[in-house]
Amino acid sequence: MENRLQHIFLSICLLVVVLVGFTPTTQAATDPSALELEPLVVREPERRKIDIDRLDTEDWEVGVFAGLMNVEDFGTDTLTGVRIAYHVTEDFFVEAQYGMTDLGQTSFERLSGGAQLLTDDQREMSYYNLSVGYNVFPGESFIASRWAFKGGLYVIAGIGSTDFAGDERFTLNVGLGYRLIATDWLAFHFNVRDHIFDSDLLGREETLHNIEFSGGLTIFF
Amino acid sequence: MTRRLTSGCIALLGLLLATPALAVYNPLNLLQNYQPEVVVSDPYVEMHTGPGRGYPIFYVAGQGDAITLLKQRTDWFKIRLARGAHRTKEGWVHIDQMRHTLDLDGNPIEFVDYGIDSFSGRRWEMGITGGDFEGAAAITTYVGYAVNPYITLQIEASQILGDFSDGSMFGANILMYPFPNWRVSPYFTIGTGIVEIEPQTTIVQAEDRRDEIAHAGVGANIYLSDRFILRFEYKRHTVLTSRDDNEEIDQWKTGFSIFF
Numbered sequence: 001m002e003n004r005l006q007h008i009f010l011s012i013c014l015l016v017v018v019l020v021g022f023t024p025t026t027q028a029a030t031d032p033s034a035l036e037l038e039p040l041v042v043r044e045p046e047r048r049k050i051d052i053d054r055l056d057t058e059d060w061e062v063g064v065f066a067g068l069m070n071v072e073d074f075g076t077d078t079l080t081g082v083r084i085a086y087h088v089t090e091d092f093f094v095e096a097q098y099g100m101t102d103l104g105q106t107s108f109e110r111l112s113g114g115a116q117l118l119t120d121d122q123r124e125m126s127y128y129n130l131s132v133g134y135n136v137f138p139g140e141s142f143i144a145s146r147w148a149f150k151g152g153l154y155v156i157a158g159i160g161s162t163d164f165a166g167d168e169r170f171t172l173n174v175g176l177g178y179r180l181i182a183t184d185w186l187a188f189h190f191n192v193r194d195h196i197f198d199s200d201l202l203g204r205e206e207t208l209h210n211i212e213f214s215g216g217l218t219i220f221f
Numbered sequence: 222m223t224r225r226l227t228s229g230c231i232a233l234l235g236l237l238l239a240t241p242a243l244a245v246y247n248p249l250n251l252l253q254n255y256q257p258e259v260v261v262s263d264p265y266v267e268m269h270t271g272p273g274r275g276y277p278i279f280y281v282a283g284q285g286d287a288i289t290l291l292k293q294r295t296d297w298f299k300i301r302l303a304r305g306a307h308r309t310k311e312g313w314v315h316i317d318q319m320r321h322t323l324d325l326d327g328n329p330i331e332f333v334d335y336g337i338d339s340f341s342g343r344r345w346e347m348g349i350t351g352g353d354f355e356g357a358a359a360i361t362t363y364v365g366y367a368v369n370p371y372i373t374l375q376i377e378a379s380q381i382l383g384d385f386s387d388g389s390m391f392g393a394n395i396l397m398y399p400f401p402n403w404r405v406s407p408y409f410t411i412g413t414g415i416v417e418i419e420p421q422t423t424i425v426q427a428e429d430r431r432d433e434i435a436h437a438g439v440g441a442n443i444y445l446s447d448r449f450i451l452r453f454e455y456k457r458h459t460v461l462t463s464r465d466d467n468e469e470i471d472q473w474k475t476g477f478s479i480f481f
Contacts, residue, residue: 054255
């Protein structure tokens, strides 16, 4: 019986505590004048969606080169040029190249003493070509034990045109190059290239092989 | 000639010595500074010293690491990983490992994946072809824009290199692809342009000629992989000469294009 009375008493106490504890807040909530409004700040969710297309892509490579070009029958002279390449994958790239050199004298001209086969204008030789390159041995090259350079060998082949002795000749080119990547955006190139075209300049139609040795630098952008 | 070579060598050597100073400063990239941060969700991603599988792995970024994307070259991303308060590691990660990274809100990131679908839905393409132009060699470069998967507008420039005459040709064409979703996708083309022919200097002098041409042809694009397309084409040109007869010229060519 005592227990029962205690139970009722405690329940009433609890009810009172609960009512006292909660009533003021419920009253305040129902009374608009007592409402203290917090200043409403609408926060736009920060746009953090990542757009990979906006990332800086460095698939283009543009640069200059200089070297020597041997033109069959005409000797060797300096060569200068420009090149631009686009890296389609890590293995393949396409390249456009333009080069200029001068033609020397043929042995016939030197031996005949004064007979000139070509005018000065015709001695200016230039070529352009469009080629596909394949990186065969990409990797690091070590100079001493602490210096490692990124780079790699590539093979390249393509078609183009050579302005030779005043005429345009369809030209095939094949070659081998080494690309030494000095920094992420600067590379040095060393190239050996054979430019092959037909000519009948010296009497009969023959296939001329013209070897180019060149070095240059390119910038990735 | 020797002086030119020497000065060239000196300039090259100077640049080689200056490279460490230039390493942080690429003049062509001043305007590019979008460098988003992503979170690694795979157990780890491998960082290579260069953008290629031939370059060794020198570090790994672990699951939950935040990495900053710096730039992209082909399928490789240059990333920066913070190690401690002041130290960072920079390396190159392949796109296949990047696919499982998340943005800072935990959402997956979209990386492009070139495949047969992107071939059918390509917008821009450029390429080169070589071939036979009525006995002469012809080199052609072209740029195409796909209005929709069935129609592509294309401009092209050709150099014609013959035994007796050289020339150039410029044209604008429409290409129609009846089956753009096929891996070997045939097309029809019609177009117009101008052709200029000049005789070679070793042959007797003749007049330079400049004529309008119209052409029609058939061809096929074959999707190779990545962004490479192989192309074969046959075209019949009608040269609208000032003489009584029009001249017909057959052209066969093959080449490749890359698309964007």
